[in-house]
Amino acid sequence: MSNTIENIKCLIIGSGPAGYTAAIYAARANMYPVLYQGTQPGGQLTTTNEVENFPGYVDGVTGPEMMVQLQQQAQRFGTDVRDGWATKVHFSGDIHKVWINDTKEIHCETVIISTGATAKYLGLPSEQYYLQTGGGVSACAVCDGFFYRNQEVVIVGAGDSACEEAHYLAKLCTKVTMLVRKNEFRASKIMVDRVQKTPNIEILYNTETEEVLGDGQLVTGVRVVNNVTKEVREISCTGFFVAIGHHPNTDIFKEFIDLDETGYIKYAQPGSSKTNVTGVFVSGDAADKTYRQAITAAGTGCMAALDAERYLASLH
């Protein structure tokens, strides 16, 4: 461990829409924020080609381009944007300690956690290939469903979110085939009823994905196997949606911050960004398993900076 300790007013951990928005507000409020980007500078949106639903971009924007602009906007007001990964924290009293890359120690009056969440994928090479090329694999129906309107899609998953996403897709697409690994859903009865009653959703139970098929550029179908009968079949589709959950990036905080059973940070107070630790605030997908959108992440980033600013004002 290094002996050099840096004292700052506001540390922002994470460089997605939540972190950069918090930085814009904190910098404009003279909090001299330091922001660490983590291993995915720009966050989840850097993995997507088209963002069409963020207000203000009439013709849409690519995810990477939007995140570069957000970073530049945060830097314009003086945010100190740095490479580095928060590896350990110690939250107590008025000064919170955060270690970067296990070496640098920072003492902070306020901390804004904006570490986001990571979508889970099946891990098939073909799935990863078409995810990377932007050719038809997605983990977000609300974000990408529109690109598949009037087309046939396949969705994998059996929980409440999967049911909600299948239902959302059914309103846009001609047909949705839902692959459920077991012979029943994990979702609540009301959500299962809803998908079962939707005429253009076909549910295939005991069914697993073997391979995402395509022409090298775009997805053209999926090869699946029934894990009971061992029957293999191909389903034609242009979009393959994976709805098997997210992993919130909150492991390093769990000793100090209240998390729910799936690891999302719990808000200490409805309508605020406060956590159970005074001076530590949260924004974005690290605390949001419901909406998971760039605009909601940005909105809560604004809330966190304003809450942190008011907290500092109450101290000094």
Ligand SMILES: Cc1cc2nc3c(=O)[nH]c(=O)nc-3n(C[C@H](O)[C@H](O)[C@H](O)COP(=O)(O)OP(=O)(O)OC[C@H]3O[C@@H](n4cnc5c(N)ncnc54)[C@H](O)[C@@H]3O)c2cc1C
């Ligand atoms: C493929 C895909 C397409 C999407 N398309 C859209 C869309 O079109 N429209 C839309 O509104 N939303 C879309 N989303 C959702 C959107 O990307 C997220 O809701 C949003 O990015 C969440 O923002 P965030 O700032 O909370 O976290 P993230 O974007 O997840 O960023 C988290 C940041 O935290 C950093 N980090 C994590 N842990 C640490 C640590 N220990 N130390 C330092 N840094 C750390 C990471 O490096 C990253 O920079 C999409 C998501 C995916 C996966």
